[in-house]
Amino acid sequence: MSLTSDPSPATPAAQPTSARSGFLSDRRGRSERSAVAGPLLVTTRPGARPGRPALLPDPAAQTSQIATSRIATSRIDFVDPAGTPVVDPAERPSLAGPAGLAGPLATASGPAAARLAMPGLSLPDLGLPGRETIGGVAAQAAAATANARDYLLSLQAEDGWWKGELETNVTMDAEDLMLRQFLGILTPQVAAESGRWLRSRQLPDGSWPTFYGGPGDLSTTLEAYIGLRLAGDEPDAPHMLAAASFVRAGGGLAATRVFTRIWMALFGEWSWDEVPVLPPEIVLLPPWVPLNVYDFGCWARQTVVALTIVGHFRPVRSLGFTIDELKVDAPRPPLAPLASWTGAFQRLDAVLRRYQRHPVRTLRSLALRRATEWVVARQEADGGWGGIQPPWVYSIMALHLMGYPMNHPVLVAAMEGLDGFVIREPAGDDGDGDGDGDMVRRLEACQSPVWDTALAVVALADAGLDAHHPAMRKAGQWLLDEEVTIPGDWRVRRPNLEPGGWAFEFANDIYPDVDDTAEVVLAIQRLLHSGLDEVDPAAARQARGAVERAVNWSVGMRSSSGAWGAFDADNVQKLATKIPFCDFGEVIDPPSADVTAHMVEMLADLGRADHPVTQRAVRWLLDNQEPGGSWFGRWGVNHVYGTGAVVPALIGAGVAADHPAIRAAVRWLVAHQHPDGGWGEDLRSYRDDAWVGRGEPTPSQTAWALLALLAADPTNEAVETGVRWLCATQRPDGGWDEPYYTGTGFPWDFSINYHLYRLVFPLTALGRYVTLTGRSAA
Known part of the structure; x- marks a missing residue:
C-alpha cells in the first residue's frame, strides 16, 4: 500500500483529540443496535443524553434577523x-x-x-x-x-x-467492503455475509437498482460488482458476466458518478488526475465568500470537507484484482463553452488541478490542520458524522490519512458506531448449498x-x-x-x-x-x-x-x-450545484x-x-x-x-x-x-x-x-x-x-x-x- 502524493500526514502528537475525548467522557454511546423484531429493526436502548461541548460560531458569519x-x-x-x-x-x-x-x-x-x-x-x-x-x-x-x-x-x-x-441500496454495502479493504480490516466473514446480500439484490439483467422496482443503475452496479469481487466471486461467473456487460453497455467506469470514480481512484483503477478537484483550502473561506463550506447542505458539507483531505493525499490501495473488464475506451468529451457554467467550472478545475500539484505549503498545512479539526469537532456521540454513511466513511479515511491509527479513540468510536448500523439476519436457503445456517449482512445508511x-x-x-x-x-x-x-x-x-x-x-x-x-x-x-x-x-x-x-x-x-x-x-x-464534483444529488x-x-x-x-x-x-x-x-x-x-x-x-x-x-x-x-x-x-x-x-x-x-x-x-x-x-x-x-x-x-x-x-x-x-x-x- 502506498501514497502517491505528499506523504506527510499529521503526527499523532498533532492530532486534535481534546474535543473527542470530551465527547467520549461526557456523552452517551449508542452503538448497541440490531435486535430484529418482525419486519422492523428494533435496537437496544441507548442511554440518557448528557451535554456536549458547543461549537464556536464562525466570527465572520453574517447576522440576520432572528425571531x-x-x-x-x-x-x-x-x-x-x-x-x-x-x-x-x-x-x-x-x-x-x-x-x-x-x-x-x-x-x-x-x-x-x-x-x-x-x-x-x-x-x-x-x-x-x-x-x-x-x-x-x-x-x-x-x-x-x-x-x-x-x-x-x-x-x-x-x-x-x-x-x-431505513432501507436504501447496495452501494452502502459495497462501500462498506471497500472501506474495510482500504483500511486493511476486511474479514472473510464480513465479506461473505455482505456478498450474500449483494447477490440477493441483483436484477435478472445483471444490474442493481437504487430502489425497488426501479431500473438498473450504472454506478450502483459497478460498486456492487467490486463488492462481490471482494467477497470472492469470480469474474467469469454468470451473474458477474451479466453485471460487467451492463456496466460496459452503460459506458463503463468513465460514465459513473464522481463518488464511484473516487472509490476506484482509491484502489488505482481510476486516475486521481481525472477526479474533480476540491482543495482543502476551501475550509479557510469565510462564510460570505462563494463556495465556502457553509454554502453546501449539511450532508454535502461534511462529505466535502473530509474528501478534500483525501484528495490531498491521493492514496492508492490494492483491491487484490483489476477491473479491466469494466472499462470502455471512450473519447474524452470536448470542453463545454466557456460562457456556460459547465465550461467555466471545467476551466476552474484545470487551474485547481495545477495548484493541487504544487500548493503553497504553509497554506496547505494550515488548511489540512483546520479541516482535520473541523471534522473531529463534528464527531457525534455514536462515533459518526451527521448520522449518515457518506461523511462517516470519508471522515474515517481522512483522519486515518492524517495519521490517526485505527486504535485511536476517534476511529475506534467511528468503527464501533458504523457497526451499529449493521443488520445481520439468517439468509435462509440462498441456493449456495449451505442450507439455512448462513447469515446475511447489510448496512443502514x-x-x-x-x-x-x-x-x-x-x-x-x-x-x-x-x-x-x-x-x-x-x-x-x-x-x-x-x-x-x-x-x-x-x-x-x-x-x-x-x-x-x-x-x-x-x-x-x-x-x-x-x-x-x-x-x-x-x-x-x-x-x-x-x-x-x-x-x-x-x-x-x-x-x-x-x-x-x-x-x-x-x-x-x-x-x-x-x-x-x-x-x-x-x-x-446554486453556484455549489454547478461544480463538477457535485454530481451526486x-x-x-x-x-x-x-x-x-x-x-x-x-x-x-x-x-x-x-x-x-x-x-x-x-x-x-x-x-x-x-x-x-x-x-x-x-x-x-x-x-x-x-x-x-x-x-x-x-x-x-x-x-x-x-x-x-x-x-x-x-x-x-x-x-x-x-x-x-x-x-x-x-x-x-x-x-x-x-x-x-x-x-x-x-x-x-x-x-x-x-x-x-x-x-x-x-x-x-x-x-x-x-x-x-x-x-x-x-x-x-x-x-x-x-x-x-x-x-x-x-x-x-x-x-x-x-x-x-x-x-x-x-x-x-x-x-x-x-x-x-x-x-x-x-
Whole structure:
C-alpha cells in the first residue's frame, strides 16, 4: 500500500483529540443496535443524553434577523430582539376563499387547540352523514385501526422509542467492503455475509437498482460488482458476466458518478488526475465568500470537507484484482463553452488541478490542520458524522490519512458506531448449498428513531391513545430527553439564535432539523392536550419548555423567503450545484413545500395560525403550488407526499376548504386515485413528468392522500374507497406490506424505504377517519 502524493500526514502528537475525548467522557454511546423484531429493526436502548461541548460560531458569519418566542397559555408570540413584529402586518396575505366563503385566518387557542389531532376539521365528530355504506366502512376502519395500533405498540423499544429499518441500496454495502479493504480490516466473514446480500439484490439483467422496482443503475452496479469481487466471486461467473456487460453497455467506469470514480481512484483503477478537484483550502473561506463550506447542505458539507483531505493525499490501495473488464475506451468529451457554467467550472478545475500539484505549503498545512479539526469537532456521540454513511466513511479515511491509527479513540468510536448500523439476519436457503445456517449482512445508511417516534406518537394519539397510556408517556419522555440544546453549524447563518429542537437520529446534535422539530412538537402537543399535566406535571413543565425553545429555534431558522429548508436557513446558493464534483444529488438545502407545511401545521397547532410568520409561509405554499394542483415532495415521494403534507397544513392554518388552491389539490388527488382505492407514485416522477401521481399503490402514499382529503373534503367518495383499500390490504398482524420506496434523501438520486411509514401513516389516516365517523377503535 502506498501514497502517491505528499506523504506527510499529521503526527499523532498533532492530532486534535481534546474535543473527542470530551465527547467520549461526557456523552452517551449508542452503538448497541440490531435486535430484529418482525419486519422492523428494533435496537437496544441507548442511554440518557448528557451535554456536549458547543461549537464556536464562525466570527465572520453574517447576522440576520432572528425571531424569538414567548409562550403564554396556548399562544406563541414571535418578536425580533428589538420587539417589533417579524413580518409587517401590512404584508399579511388575504387567504379568503371565493366570495361568501371563509375569510381571514383564525386563531386556535384554549379548548379549540385540543382538537388538533384532527387538523383542518372544525368538529371532531362530523359523523359523515348521508351515505348508506359509511357504517360498514367505519366498522372496518375501527377494527383496522385497533389492529394497527396494537401492532405499533408491540414494536416500541423498552425505553419508549420506535425505529423502523431505513432501507436504501447496495452501494452502502459495497462501500462498506471497500472501506474495510482500504483500511486493511476486511474479514472473510464480513465479506461473505455482505456478498450474500449483494447477490440477493441483483436484477435478472445483471444490474442493481437504487430502489425497488426501479431500473438498473450504472454506478450502483459497478460498486456492487467490486463488492462481490471482494467477497470472492469470480469474474467469469454468470451473474458477474451479466453485471460487467451492463456496466460496459452503460459506458463503463468513465460514465459513473464522481463518488464511484473516487472509490476506484482509491484502489488505482481510476486516475486521481481525472477526479474533480476540491482543495482543502476551501475550509479557510469565510462564510460570505462563494463556495465556502457553509454554502453546501449539511450532508454535502461534511462529505466535502473530509474528501478534500483525501484528495490531498491521493492514496492508492490494492483491491487484490483489476477491473479491466469494466472499462470502455471512450473519447474524452470536448470542453463545454466557456460562457456556460459547465465550461467555466471545467476551466476552474484545470487551474485547481495545477495548484493541487504544487500548493503553497504553509497554506496547505494550515488548511489540512483546520479541516482535520473541523471534522473531529463534528464527531457525534455514536462515533459518526451527521448520522449518515457518506461523511462517516470519508471522515474515517481522512483522519486515518492524517495519521490517526485505527486504535485511536476517534476511529475506534467511528468503527464501533458504523457497526451499529449493521443488520445481520439468517439468509435462509440462498441456493449456495449451505442450507439455512448462513447469515446475511447489510448496512443502514442512517437511522431515524426521533422521526419514527414522533410519527408513532401522532399516529397513536389520532387513534385514540392519550397521555395516560404508559407507551405514550415513555415515548414523550424519550423525545424530551433527545432535545438538542447546543449550537451547531446552523448558527453560522443565524448567529444570535438560541438552540432548540430535535435531530433525526439517535445522535446528531450538530445538525438538528426543522422537519423533525415540527413533528416532535406536534407529538408533544398531543400529549399536553390529552392529560400530561394530570399524569406527570413535571414532564408537562419540561415539555412546555422544550416546545418554547423548539418554536423559537425553528421560527428563527426560516429563510428570507418566509419558508423553511431542513437543516439550514437560506442555504440556496446554486453556484455549489454547478461544480463538477457535485454530481451526486442535492447539495443545497433550499426551502421545500413539505418542510414548510409541517412548520405551518405546527404553528397552527400552537394557536398561531394568524401570526404573520405563519401567514407568510402560507402565501409561499400557495405561490409554489404546481399548475395541476399538487405540491412537489422533497423528502417523500413525491407530489402525493407534498400534497398530503400541504393541504392539512393550509386547512389547519385557516385557508378555506373552498379556496381555489385547495379545490385544485382535491381534484388532483381524486384524479390520481387507482380504481381499487389506493394511491401510488413512482420515484421516476422526479425525472419524468409522465410518472407524476402514477405508480403502484402503497399504504403510506394512500394514507398521505387520505390525510389531505380528510382535512379538505372528508365526505368525498374517494375517502371511503381509500379507507376500504387500507382495510383490505392490512395484514392479520395489523401491519402492511410496502416494498416500494416512498422516501427520499435526494430526489431520484438517493431513495429510501422507511419501514415504519407503512404503519404509522395508515394508522394516522384511519384514526382520523374513525374519529370523523364518531366511532372509536376497539
